[in-house]
Amino acid sequence: MNSLQIKNLSKKYDNGVQAMQDISLEISNGIFGLLGPNGAGKSTLMKTIAGLQAPDSGAIVFNSVDVVADPTFIKQQLGYLPQDFGVYPKISAYDLLEHLAVLKGVGGKKERKEHIYALLEKTNLYADRNKAVSSFSGGMRQRFGVAQALLGNPQLIIVDEPTAGLDPEERNRFNNLLSEIGEQVIVILSTHLVEDVRNLCTQMAIINKGKVLAYGNPAAFIDELEGCIWTKAIEKKELSAYQEQFQVIATQLNAGRQHIHILSKENPHHGFAMKQTDLEDVYFAQLFNTK
Missing domain, CATH: 3.30.70 (Alpha-Beta Plaits)
Known part of the structure; x- marks a missing residue:
């Protein structure tokens, strides 16, 4: 069981914007929803968790390691699916995953091949492995994004606005895939779409203006307002x-x-x-x- 502890994180940018104010969360295996409007501070929190920037104060502890002090540790455990990601034109899904796997330092050639084939099967893209990712539909691209995020078997996956623009069938397929992944690792789902959190998450936080407004179980929040x-x-x-x-x-x-x-x-x-x-x-x- 993985554990991510976020303790009293604060961050103020040079332009005076207080992007995080004393944020504290505890997250374990499963899909954790981070819900808030655009500009709420979600991206700042994700960047800080990923070790891309340091907080002004506070701590992040992942599996007992202080990752503010040792950001390399979290990067070795991390998979990331951004809202939009560019791809090389005319490069097949397999070749692009192979390229990314090399950059991530995933095993030898035989091990990488087996690993990539397994991920293509998991994301239902094996039959399309030799097609250019640039030719994929929006839903296929998002599933490819999951495959690249899973390279190297990360224990923490950050997913940013993953279902924006997907049709209902692709959204359902994508959500089922995320749900399966969340059984084994921590998945942080950053979104402004309430529907995604309702469908996928057993724990969530609502964030706005850099502050956590609510943190807990979605069903319990609903019962409180009934x-x-x-x-x-x-x-x-x-x-x-x-x-x-x-x-x-x-x-x-x-x-x-x-x-x-x-x-x-x-x-x-x-x-x-x-x-x-x-x-x-x-x-x-x-x-x-x-x-």
Whole structure:
């Protein structure tokens, strides 16, 4: 069982932006969701975990090793799937994995070949091993990204916005693959898509403005808010008046009509109906509390 402990991390950039403020998390095997809007500090945290930059203060301990003091250790254990990654034109999937495996220092030629074939099988790309990665569909590219992230059998994998732009079938296939991988290693899923966290993660953190707003089990967060989310269809021109009177955490269009979701422990009356709470409500409620 792998263990990642993040203790009181803080980071302020030269331009004055406080990108991380006293972040503490404990993560073990499985898929851990890091959820937050763009600019929340997710990328800064990922870069710091990966040893690409040092924090101003705090510690990161992976499997009992202080990786702030020894960033090489974490890099040897790490696989990374960025949101977008470039590929060499006309290079086949096998040849590109072979090239990356050499750069990673993975075994001898025979060992690398067996390892790469196993990863292509796992990601359902073996039949396409001789095709250029540049010709792959979006879903195939993301599965190839998983294969390259798994080179060398890393114990910690960081996945950044992995399902953006995928159709529902490819998203489902990709999520099943991530779920299988997460049984053996730590997978940190950094995303602003609530659906990915809901489908995959048993532990999560919501981060915004460099701070952890909530940290724990998604189902437990939903239970805590049950009975506190109310919804009503309104005219668009009425929105500002409702925002003055109630804690409006979200607005959305449904069949062309504006619906608002409000946070209230008591029945707000005024035609509101109780809504079954979901993880999106938890997310918006946490963000509302930091406005």
